[in-house]
Amino acid sequence: MTRNLSQSFPATRLRRPRASAWSRALVSETALSPDKFIWAMVIREGENIAEPIPSLPGVSRLSVDRAVEAAREAKALGIPALALFPYTSAKDRSAGATLAFDPDNLMCRAAQAIKDAVPEVGLMADVALDPYTDHGHDGSLENGEIVNDRTVEAVVRQSIVEARAGFDIIAPSDMMDGRIGAIRNGLDTEGFQNVQIMSYAAKYASCFYGPYRDAIGSTGVLKGDKRTYQMDPANTDEALREVAMDIAEGADSVMVKPAGAYLDIIHRVKETFAMPTFAFQVSGEYAMIMAAAQNGWIDETRAILESLTAIRRAGADGVITYFAPKAARLLGA
Numbered sequence: 001m002t003r004n005l006s007q008s009f010p011a012t013r014l015r016r017p018r019a020s021a022w023s024r025a026l027v028s029e030t031a032l033s034p035d036k037f038i039w040a041m042v043i044r045e046g047e048n049i050a051e052p053i054p055s056l057p058g059v060s061r062l063s064v065d066r067a068v069e070a071a072r073e074a075k076a077l078g079i080p081a082l083a084l085f086p087y088t089s090a091k092d093r094s095a096g097a098t099l100a101f102d103p104d105n106l107m108c109r110a111a112q113a114i115k116d117a118v119p120e121v122g123l124m125a126d127v128a129l130d131p132y133t134d135h136g137h138d139g140s141l142e143n144g145e146i147v148n149d150r151t152v153e154a155v156v157r158q159s160i161v162e163a164r165a166g167f168d169i170i171a172p173s174d175m176m177d178g179r180i181g182a183i184r185n186g187l188d189t190e191g192f193q194n195v196q197i198m199s200y201a202a203k204y205a206s207c208f209y210g211p212y213r214d215a216i217g218s219t220g221v222l223k224g225d226k227r228t229y230q231m232d233p234a235n236t237d238e239a240l241r242e243v244a245m246d247i248a249e250g251a252d253s254v255m256v257k258p259a260g261a262y263l264d265i266i267h268r269v270k271e272t273f274a275m276p277t278f279a280f281q282v283s284g285e286y287a288m289i290m291a292a293a294q295n296g297w298i299d300e301t302r303a304i305l306e307s308l309t310a311i312r313r314a315g316a317d318g319v320i321t322y323f324a325p326k327a328a329r330l331l332g333a
């Protein structure tokens, strides 16, 4: 640090610029605005249904027609994009995750309906097999092992099906090695040169995904854990290697996930690569804030805005969050 070396009390009083709201506004370094949010949204089959998810208070699984309404709301609030996640019942899951490759599956129908109604809103598809497997893993399970290369072939097929349905951003969350390059190649071969890839590049094997697994119907289905493919929370250099490889393979943007407990990773990734860098404020982060707020233990509004500000301050260009519509409203949208 070569700056401000000479500052000393009493000539310098750091409380002076903090003394009034107008001055605090002028010296504020990090701004939140709805155009930096991607709205995480869970969808389900049916019509005119908004089914509350108990472990995500305030979030509901939306039928396609209601998701279209939500997309209109996103546009009105200035939220540029939605990230969709499908609930799948146990009976529609299989070892081979066949529903993932069905061009008429829930994700594809939702994308078509939303793109027809509100083409201006960007649509991001999570790519991984976990909503569709009967074991809840993101990849193919063979002899107790999640096999890499066969899973890569599967997520390439899934990506092409989703791109064809109208998704603008393919977001692979499966953490297989080599999937970004394979997906880029697959998309290009099928003529989807303009479909973006946002890589879940540094994705940790985290307990904070718990409520999400309820939301998509994986709770009770998942056998074991995801530590052979998701990253060890203890690691940071490894995150840079993951990100470097995904950039080399063609990722347009990279993601760190979860967000709040991994601010150091967000910071290092942004500083090192100067890439569009996103962070996913995951279901457990949402649930913790809501649970504490509902108990009267923290102030909900302030907790939402402070958590999002911290993620942006760490270096995230944008945040994928279940709070998107609520936060946009709090910001006056």
Ligand code: PBG
Binding pocket: 126, 127, 128, 129, 130, 138, 173, 174, 208, 209, 210, 211, 212, 213, 226, 281, 282, 283, 284
């Ligand atoms: C799985 C996937 C997960 C999330 C997004 N995609 C969970 C997991 O890896 O088990 C988590 C999202 C959240 O917790 O909000 N492909």
